[in-house]
Amino acid sequence: PQQQVIESDAWVRVVRWGRRGGKTLLAGIEAAFVLLQDRKRVWVVAPGHDLTGRVWEVITRVLCEDLGFEPTSRRNSPPYSLAFAWGSVCEGKSTEYGARKSLVGAELDFLVWDEVAKSPPGIWETRMHPGLGGKDHRGRALLISTPEGYNHFHLLCQRGEDDQDWEAFHAKSEDNPHLDRDIIEEARRTYTRETFAQEWEALFTAFAGQVYKEFREEVHATDCPYNPELPLYGAVDFGVTNPFVWLWIQVTSGDVVRV
Numbered sequence: 001p002q003q004q005v006i007e008s009d010a011w012v013r014v015v016r017w018g019r020r021g022g023k024t025l026l027a028g029i030e031a032a033f034v035l036l037q038d039r040k041r042v043w044v045v046a047p048g049h050d051l052t053g054r055v056w057e058v059i060t061r062v063l064c065e066d067l068g069f070e071p072t073s074r075r076n077s078p079p080y081s082l083a084f085a086w087g088s089v090c091e092g093k094s095t096e097y098g099a100r101k102s103l104v105g106a107e108l109d110f111l112v113w114d115e116v117a118k119s120p121p122g123i124w125e126t127r128m129h130p131g132l133g134g135k136d137h138r139g140r141a142l143l144i145s146t147p148e149g150y151n152h153f154h155l156l157c158q159r160g161e162d163d164q165d166w167e168a169f170h171a172k173s174e175d176n177p178h179l180d181r182d183i184i185e186e187a188r189r190t191y192t193r194e195t196f197a198q199e200w201e202a203l204f205t206a207f208a209g210q211v212y213k214e215f216r217e218e219v220h221a222t223d224c225p226y227n228p229e230l231p232l233y234g235a236v237d238f239g240v241t242n243p244f245v246w247l248w249i250q251v252t253s254g255d256v257v258r259v
Contacts (some may be wrong), residue, residue, distance in 0.1 A: 001171035002026050005142075010167035011132075014116075014160035015144040016153075018173030018202040020183070023144040027112045028058020030142060031090065035063060039087035040109040045095060045128070047118040049078030052092035055112055056080040059090060095119040095127075103127035108139040116145035121152035147204045154204050173200045224258040226250070 002022055005013055017023050027044075034040050044059075046052040060082060063069050075081040079099075080092035093103055103123070108131045113119070132139040145153050160168025174184050187200050197203040226232070230250040238244040250258045 001169060001175050005169050006030065008167050008169075010160075011138060011165040012141045012143065012160070012163075012167075014157050014166065014168045015142065016147060016157055016169065016202045017144070017171045017175075018200045019146055020179050021171055021173050021176050021202070022178070024054045024114070025058055027114065027142055027144055028055045029062060031055065031110060031112055032059045032062040034110040035059065035082075035084065035088045035090055037088065037109075040089075041106060042088070042090040042110045042112070043093050043106070043108055043131070044080070044090065044112045044114065045093040045103070045119075046114040047095050049080070049092060049094045049096075049099070051115055051118075052080055052094065053078065055114055056082070056090070056092055095123050100127060104130070106131050108132055110139055111141040113141065113143045114145070116143050116156065117148040117151060117153035118145070119152075124152075124156065146202055147198055149198075150204055157204075170202055172202060224250075227258075230258075 001017065005015055005026060015023055015026070031042050031044065034042055044052045044055045046055075060074075063082075063084075064071065064074075069084060071082050072085050073081065073083045078092060079094070079102075080090075082090040093099070095103070097120075100123070104127060111128060111132060113124075113128065128141065132141060143153075143156060147153060157168050157170075160166045173179060173187075174181070184200060188196055191199065194205045198205045226248070227250055230252060233249040233251075235247045235249060236244060247259050252258065
C-alpha cells in the first residue's frame with residue numbers, strides 16, 4: 001500500500017488505513033523528501049499540536065539523525081518547527097479553535113493532515129485548500145486518518161474516488177507486512193466487531209443507533225435510479241446538530257429496500 005501512495009501523482013491523496021498501518025512513517029518520509037529541496041514550505045497539521053509531533057519526529061529522525069543535516073532553527077515542543085540553510089521550512093499546525101488563525105496566509109509546497117477524522121469539518125475548504133494554490137503554484141496534500149463514522153473524512157474519501165485530481169487509498173492494518181500478526185488477532189478478540197472494523201480494517205461504521213450493523217459501503221452502496229413501476233415513499237429527518245436528510249425510498253417485490 002505504501003508504494004501505491006508514493007507512486008501516485010495525484011494532487012491530493014486521501015489515505016484511509018487501519019491503526020499501525022504505517023501512515024505516520026509514510027507521511028514523515030515523504031515530507032522529509034520535500035524538505036530536502038530548495039525553499040520548500042511544509043505543514044504538518046493535526047487536531048492538536050501534540051498530535052503533529054508524531055510526523056514531525058519521523059521528519060527530524062530522517063533529516064537530522066539519519067542524514068545528519070543540522071537545522072538553522074528547531075523547536076522541539078509544540079508548535080513544532082524546523083528550518084534549514086537551503087530555505088526549506090517545516091511547521092506544525094493545529095485545527096483546534098484557538099489555533100486555526102495560523103492556518104492562513106502561507107503558500108505551501110506540501111501539506112500533511114494527520115488524523116483528519118478527528119478534526120472539525122469545513123477545515124479543508126476554508127483553511128487547507130487555499131494554501132495549496134492554483135495552477136501556477138500547486139502544492140500537494142497527503143490526508144491520512146482512520147475513520148470515525150460517516151463524517152467529513154468520509155466525504156473526502158469519496159472525493160478521492162470521484163475527482164480526477166485526487167486519489168483515495170484504503171488498507172487494513174494487516175496489510176502492513178511489518179506489523180506483528182499477534183497484535184491484530186488480539187485486537188480482533190478484544191474489540192467489538194464494529195470497533196475492530198473501524199480501527200483495524202479502516203471501514204466506515206456508525207456506532208450509535210445503527211440499525212443494520214452488517215452494512216458495508218462497498219457492498220450496499222450503489223446507484224439506485226428511480227423505477228416508475230415501484231411505489232415511492234419520502235422520509236425526512238430535520239436534525240438538530242446535523243443537516244436534515246430527505247430520502248426517496250422504493251421497495252421491490254422481493255422486499256429489497258432502495259434508498
